[in-house]
Amino acid sequence: MTPEEIKQFMYGGQWVSLTTELRPSSNKSPAGDILPFYCSRVFEYSPDDRFACIVTNYADPYGKVPLVKIEIEGHNAWQGPHPIAEGAYSVDYVADEAYRVTPLHPGFVAVANRFPAAGVNTWEVGVTQDLLGKGFPLFSLVEGETYIDYDLIYVYDNLFFNGSKNVDGRAFDKPENRPTNLQVPLVRR
Numbered sequence: 034m035t036p037e038e039i040k041q042f043m044y045g046g047q048w049v050s051l052t053t054e055l056r057p058s059s060n061k062s063p064a065g066d067i068l069p070f071y072c073s074r075v076f077e078y079s080p081d082d083r084f085a086c087i088v089t090n091y092a093d094p095y096g097k098v099p100l101v102k103i104e105i106e107g108h109n110a111w112q113g114p115h116p117i118a119e120g121a122y123s124v125d126y127v128a129d130e131a132y133r134v135t136p137l138h139p140g141f142v143a144v145a146n147r148f149p150a151a152g153v154n155t156w157e158v159g160v161t162q163d164l165l166g167k168g169f170p171l172f173s174l175v176e177g178e179t180y181i182d183y184d185l186i187y188v189y190d191n192l193f194f195n196g197s198k199n200v201d202g203r204a205f206d207k208p209e210n211r212p213t214n215l216q217v218p219l220v221r222r
Contacts, residue, residue, distance in 0.1 A: 034120050036111050039188055043078040048193050048219035050074050053096035059173075059202035067202050071096065076193075076219060082109040084126060092138065099137040101145075104161075105180075106130040115211075117196075121187035123211060128165070128180040134172075135161040145171055152176075173204060183211040192218035 034042065050073040058070035071091040078084050085106045092098040105128045112123035136142045136158050145156040148171040154162060168176030183205045187194040196205065196212025203210050 034188055036122055039120075039122070039186060040078070040080075040082070042188055043186075043193065044080065046077075047222045048074075048076040048078075049222045051217060051220060053091060053094060054217050055094065056198040057200055057202040059204065061202075067200075069094070070198075070202075074219065075222075078109075082111070083107070083130075084109055086126070089137075090141075092140070100141040101137055102135045104131060104133040104135075107179075115185045115187070117185060117213065117215060118187055118189075120189075121185055121194075124184055124186045126182040126184055128182070130165070132164045132174070132180060133161050134164055135159065150176075173206060181206070183208050185212055185215075187215060189218075192220065194218050 053071050053073055056070040056072065058068040060068045062068055071094055073089050073096060075087040076084060085104070088103045090100045090103070092100050105126070107126065107128040107130045110125040110127055112125060115121040115123045136145060136156050139158055142156045142158055148169065150167060150169045152167045153164065153169055156162070164172070164174055166177060166179070168174055174180055185196040194215045197214040197216040199210060199212065205211060
């Protein structure tokens with residue numbers, strides 16, 4: 034598929050996780066082992082290369098204990114073919130409209146409040162804060178910078194794929210960290 038065909042395929046409805054996803058976290062245990070990151074994703078795409086994404090992080094592999102909801106909105110920048118598969122494309126998710134965070138569990142609040150940052154209020158369960166343009170070390174956000182996820186998009190057999198997180202937990206925060214494998218697919222809801 035061409036980028037234009039993929040865009041037309043993506044528009045309308047939501048693209049959602051099949052189940053709770055397992056990803057490697059950038060956090061490590063005291064022994065140096067990479068910790069799991071459990072999440073679910075919901076994406077919406079619209080004309081003018083806009084996206085909205087909700088990532089919910091869970092404490093457990095079954096998604097029964099939600100920790101935090103992250104809502105990101107912005108624009109996609111298409112960067113050309115990606116070598117993972119014929120018809121895959123490198124795409125940057127530019128979070129230039131919103132980066133809202135809502136704690137859903139007291140444990141997340143306790144951890145988040147260990148990372149005070151300018152312009153960020155004390156965290157409370159159920160209270161949303163927009164971190165757009167703000168520095169917040171827990172999420173590796175730098176004050177005054179727009180967060181960009183250097184990712185990929187691939188469509189196969191009506192399934193929608195992004196890139197799989199790097200096995201060492203590195204974020205897609207630099208072009209050289211762009212994924213080289215496919216994530217569990219999303220399905221249209």
